[in-house]
Amino acid sequence: xxxxxxxxIGLEEVPARFVRAAMDQLKxxxxxxxxxxxxxxxxxxxxxxxxxxxxxxxxxxxxxxDVSEEVKGxxxxxxxxxxxxxxxxxxxxxxxxGVEPEALFFKELSGVxxxxxxxxxxxxxxxxxxxxxLPSLATSLTFPKNxxxxxxxxxxxxxxxxxxxxxxxxxxxxxxxxxxxxxxxxGHRFLGADATIEEPAQYxxxxxxxxxxxxxxxxxxxxxxxxxxxxxxxxxKIAVKEDxxxxxxxxxxxxxxxxxxxxxxxxxxxxxxxxxxMREHQRYFPVLNAEGKLQPYFVTVRNGDxxxxxxxxxxxxxxxxxxxxxxxxxxxxxxxxxxPDFLAKLENIVYHEExxxxxxxxxxxxxxxxxxxxxxxxxxxxxAGVDRAAELCKFDxxxxxxxxxxxxxxIMGEDYARKAGEKEAVxxxxxxxxxxxxxxxxxxxSLVGAIVGIADKLDTIVGxxxxxxxxxxxxxPYALRRQAAGIVSTLLARELELPLPELFQLxxxxxxxxxxxxxxxxxxxxxxxxxxxxxxxxxxADQQIRYDVADAVLSAGCADVRRTxxxxxxxxxxxxxxxxxxFRPAVDSFNRVxxxxxxxxxxxxxxxxxxxxxxxxxxxxxxxxxxGTYAKAVNEAKLEEALAALSALNGPISGFFEAxxxxxxxxxxxxxxxxxxxxxxxxxxxxxDFSKWVG
Amino acid sequence: xxxxxxxxxxxxxxxFWAEQNCIVVQPYDVEKGAGTMNPMTFLRAIGPEPWxxxxxxxxxxxxDGRYGENPNRLYQHHQFQVIMKPSPDNIQELYLESLNxxxxxxRHHDIRFVEDNWENPSLGCAxxxxxxxxxxxxxxxxxxxxxxxxxxxxxxxxxxxxxxxxLASYIQDKENVYDLEWVNGVRYGDVFKHPEYEHSKxxxxxxxxxxxxxLFSTYEAxxxxxxxxxxxxxxxxxxxxxxxxxxxxxARGAVSVTERTGYIGRVRNLARQVAATFLQERERLGFPLLxxxxxxxx
Numbered sequence: 001x002x003x004x005x006x007x008x009i010g011l012e013e014v015p016a017r018f019v020r021a022a023m024d025q026l027k028x029x030x031x032x033x034x035x036x037x038x039x040x041x042x043x044x045x046x047x048x049x050x051x052x053x054x055x056x057x058x059x060x061x062x063x064x065x066d067v068s069e070e071v072k073g074x075x076x077x078x079x080x081x082x083x084x085x086x087x088x089x090x091x092x093x094x095x096x097x098g099v100e101p102e103a104l105f106f107k108e109l110s111g112v113x114x115x116x117x118x119x120x121x122x123x124x125x126x127x128x129x130x131x132x133x134l135p136s137l138a139t140s141l142t143f144p145k146n147x148x149x150x151x152x153x154x155x156x157x158x159x160x161x162x163x164x165x166x167x168x169x170x171x172x173x174x175x176x177x178x179x180x181x182x183x184x185x186x187g188h189r190f191l192g193a194d195a196t197i198e199e200p201a202q203y204x205x206x207x208x209x210x211x212x213x214x215x216x217x218x219x220x221x222x223x224x225x226x227x228x229x230x231x232x233x234x235x236x237k238i239a240v241k242e243d244x245x246x247x248x249x250x251x252x253x254x255x256x257x258x259x260x261x262x263x264x265x266x267x268x269x270x271x272x273x274x275x276x277x278m279r280e281h282q283r284y285f286p287v288l289n290a291e292g293k294l295q296p297y298f299v300t301v302r303n304g305d306x307x308x309x310x311x312x313x314x315x316x317x318x319x320x321x322x323x324x325x326x327x328x329x330x331x332x333x334x335x336x337x338x339x340p341d342f343l344a345k346l347e348n349i350v351y352h353e354e355x356x357x358x359x360x361x362x363x364x365x366x367x368x369x370x371x372x373x374x375x376x377x378x379x380x381x382x383x384a385g386v387d388r389a390a391e392l393c394k395f396d397x398x399x400x401x402x403x404x405x406x407x408x409x410x411i412m413g414e415d416y417a418r419k420a421g422e423k424e425a426v427x428x429x430x431x432x433x434x435x436x437x438x439x440x441x442x443x444x445x446s447l448v449g450a451i452v453g454i455a456d457k458l459d460t461i462v463g464x465x466x467x468x469x470x471x472x473x474x475x476x477p478y479a480l481r482r483q484a485a486g487i488v489s490t491l492l493a494r495e496l497e498l499p500l501p502e503l504f505q506l507x508x509x510x511x512x513x514x515x516x517x518x519x520x521x522x523x524x525x526x527x528x529x530x531x532x533x534x535x536x537x538x539x540x541a542d543q544q545i546r547y548d549v550a551d552a553v554l555s556a557g558c559a560d561v562r563r564t565x566x567x568x569x570x571x572x573x574x575x576x577x578x579x580x581x582x583f584r585p586a587v588d589s590f591n592r593v594x595x596x597x598x599x600x601x602x603x604x605x606x607x608x609x610x611x612x613x614x615x616x617x618x619x620x621x622x623x624x625x626x627x628g629t630y631a632k633a634v635n636e637a638k639l640e641e642a643l644a645a646l647s648a649l650n651g652p653i654s655g656f657f658e659a660x661x662x663x664x665x666x667x668x669x670x671x672x673x674x675x676x677x678x679x680x681x682x683x684x685x686x687x688x689d690f691s692k693w694v695g
Numbered sequence: 696x697x698x699x700x701x702x703x704x705x706x707x708x709x710x711f712w713a714e715q716n717c718i719v720v721q722p723y724d725v726e727k728g729a730g731t732m733n734p735m736t737f738l739r740a741i742g743p744e745p746w747x748x749x750x751x752x753x754x755x756x757x758x759d760g761r762y763g764e765n766p767n768r769l770y771q772h773h774q775f776q777v778i779m780k781p782s783p784d785n786i787q788e789l790y791l792e793s794l795n796x797x798x799x800x801x802r803h804h805d806i807r808f809v810e811d812n813w814e815n816p817s818l819g820c821a822x823x824x825x826x827x828x829x830x831x832x833x834x835x836x837x838x839x840x841x842x843x844x845x846x847x848x849x850x851x852x853x854x855x856x857x858x859x860x861x862l863a864s865y866i867q868d869k870e871n872v873y874d875l876e877w878v879n880g881v882r883y884g885d886v887f888k889h890p891e892y893e894h895s896k897x898x899x900x901x902x903x904x905x906x907x908x909x910l911f912s913t914y915e916a917x918x919x920x921x922x923x924x925x926x927x928x929x930x931x932x933x934x935x936x937x938x939x940x941x942x943x944x945x946a947r948g949a950v951s952v953t954e955r956t957g958y959i960g961r962v963r964n965l966a967r968q969v970a971a972t973f974l975q976e977r978e979r980l981g982f983p984l985l986x987x988x989x990x991x992x993x
Contacts, residue, residue: 015810308803315830
């Protein structure tokens with residue numbers, strides 16, 4: 001008869017950010033163990049709160065399933081010795097399979113006879129496996145940070161304080177780090193008491209009686225309902241960020257939503273400061289009115305019931321008051337300092353020992369940004385804006401506010417710059433140049449912000465590469481991948497005509513002018529090209545470009561990021577549905593042309609007087625026309641037209657191949673024909689390597 | 696229950712932890728930034744010998760000085776420090792009971808253990824644990840030491856550090872630290888406002904950087920000399936003096952960013968050497984406290 005199984009690991013408060021992953025791991029490892037051990041079950045459910053990780057298996061089979069299988073051993077001639085008895089090899093095989101030699105038998109496989117064993121094992125009682133299996137399951141969980149406690153050697157996320165292990169109504173006996181299993185769980189720290197569990201199925205209910213909601217989704221729903229109820233009742237919009245909700249979910253066993261208030265005079269501080277202080281420091285949810293304006297309230301979730309909620313609210317208000325008073329103080333103090341004085345302080349902040357101070361970095365950013373602005377032919381006011389924004393882009397790093405709230409870098413710079421009378425475009429760019437700040441964020445909206453942002457990120461990446469800090473595997477301490485992706489997405493979003501190799505060259509020259517390079521420029525540039533090619537590939541994947549299309553297009557290089565994406569999109573359009581088959585003959589022609597073109601010399605010279613067949617002249621004429629159209633279309637970033645111009649060559653190419661033998665005996669004619677093909681191939685290959693197109 | 700004054704709070708915690716078999720000692724008489732740096736913690740957390748201790752530690756943070764004008768920040772604040780080695784199984788429950796003794800009934804509050812891993816690189820220390828929140832306010836740092844002075848801790852000590860001013864401002868419902876009642880009508884400000892002002896003025900305006908640099912080197916040399924004689928406790932006193940001297944220099948703005956790393960490294964090296972020598976000396980003595988028959992369990 002099937003029974004249920006319960007394992008609960010009782011812990012001191014587990015860091016909120018690790019709980020869900022640990023719960024998923026426990027479920028996953030339980031299922032893997034059951035499957036691997038051939039123990040049937042109906043369902044595995046996992047539970048987690050700050051103080052417990054648990055797994056409940058329903059319908060656990062009483063016995064392992066029996067198995068029976070034929071296992072192949074050595075060939076007959078090796079299995080028998082000269083006297084016709086079992087050889088050492090055969091005896092060893094029998095032993096390894098746990099059968100008596102008499103039970104071995106022969107069977108033919110592809111004309112050769114082999115010795116076989118019938119290996120069957122009879123399943124054992126599940127109950128007999130649990131005392132070993134459950135403790136290894138519990139201790140097999142891995143965590144990002146482990147600790148020891150007391151005199152025990154075990155390393156775990158937090159100390160284990162109790163263990164419940166029940167198979168049906170029986171306790172499964174084992175111990176981990178001095179804690180013995182039993183049937184007693186602990187309730188909510190302050191509202192509940194210990195509870196005895198008779199049967200695994202009682203787990204959720206017994207804990208509920210002790211004020212613990214063990215089911216994660218149920219607890220989450222309780223928090224969300226509480227927040228929604230409060231919002232409806234008060235006519236608020238409560239800004240619930242998913243990651244904060246997740247953290248709060250694993251800070252409480254019984255949630256009660258409450259709100260508090262703060263002095264409206266604090267609303268004079270920039271909204272981002274208030275929100276950061278509430279969210280990051282206090283884990284509060286900010287409150288907005290229907291128009292989205294911040295209100296002098298906050299919402300928090302208590303780990304407990306509604307008793308003395310006013311005391312809890314009052315305590316939280318007191319803490320927030322102190323925090324906001326600090327913020328207000330810093331905000332006012334910062335504004336007493338002139339921007340040039342902040343800039344002077346940057347001379348004393350080391351950016352990186354081998355890359356100088358932050359002031360050094362700012363000088364490089366400014367230099368590169370100005371050059372980029374000129375390259376892009378930005379108008380005069382934009383050029384002036386870039387110069388000033390680049391100069392000011394890091395001054396807020398030495399303000400008291402950013403020292404206290406590092407995540408407000410840029411945001412404070414914008415606010416202070418505006419208050420100090422800087423131009424709007426400059427103030428905005430100081431904030432924008434950090435964008436995109438994370439994977440979901442958008443690139444700078446303004447041209448000035450985009451240029452300064454590219455210059456800053458470029459200096460970081462090129463600087464790091466120049467001293468040998470190149471991301472490998474999971475190692476990317478300076479988040480260089482994110483910054484490179486930021487450059488790529490900015491180039492795309494703002495449609496900036498800045499080829500990557502030119503950017504690298506520019507940043508590297510600027511760096512080299514300030515301090516001798518530690519690595520060869522050639523090596524640094526090679527690494528940068530490889531590194532960015534991968535980032536562009538990721539961007540193509542994000543844009544739903546098929547992998548073969550991406551590979552084909554990237555083979556033609558990605559110096560111009562924007563045109564690389566447009567090439568990919570044009571090719572992808574031809575690769576879908578009915579258009580695919582219509583396009584295939586053109587691809588076949590391209591590939592044939594490119595294959596033969598490999599045999600051509602470098603001259604690319606075509607002599608029309610050597611044409612022996614009208615098809616040659618026709619192709620030459622078609623290509624001359626196509627070449628002009630292609631170059632113009634590429635220049636205008638109309639990559640569909642460019643591809644169409646190439647595709648139009650399909651007919652003349654086919655006609656050419658039908659009419660002439662490329663590898664003619666006459667060397668001059670042969671070279672002339674190969675040269676014609678090579679000229680066409682040059683255009684084709686500048687679009688994509690079509691041999692990588694799968695179709 | 697009447698709201699406890701500062702003095703009652705200290706006495707209550709001393710009494711409570713004395714009942715848990717902690718020896719109650721007096722503050723250590725060398726300047727330091729935190730109770731952890733007291734040799735009763737820093738040295739005694741090293742090695743196999745059991746150790747349970749509780750004390751108040753006046754902790755100096757020169758850079759936090761605000762001339763007695765800021766309601767929350769102080770040149771010198773008070774920590775109440777508890778070390779239990781090995782960490783008992785019910786250490787969290789003991790801590791919560793101590794709050795109860797201070798008149799903080801958890802049923803009327805929201806008490807949480809929020810992840811906070813503690814590191815003090817200049818002493819080669821690292822631990823895992825929490826900050827304890829009382830209605831959103833951090834009142835205690837709760838740490839299981841994993842490493843001290845670069846040495847792995849076996850067994851592990853639990854360290855509980857109560858921020859006394861924070862706790863008192865909550866218990867007495869005061870916004871300004873100087874309004875706290877120390878005892879019977881004597882306010883915190885009556886006792887500490889004047890020294891707060893003078894220490895801030897000295898730290899930021901008057902201190903003699905050249906002399907302090909010289910002192911740092913002198914203390915460092917003396918620490919090494921004492922260590923050469925295997926005199927761990929005197930050597931450690933000079934390490935503490937180095938650390939405080941550095942903090943004064945840092946607050947004065949006399950240490951450039953590049954030099955900073957170098958000075959912290961010098962203090963760390965000394966601290967590591969002292970820790971290693973202490974362990975050797977205790978071993979040479981045969982770890983006397985192990986023989987006292989104090990039971991070590993999980």
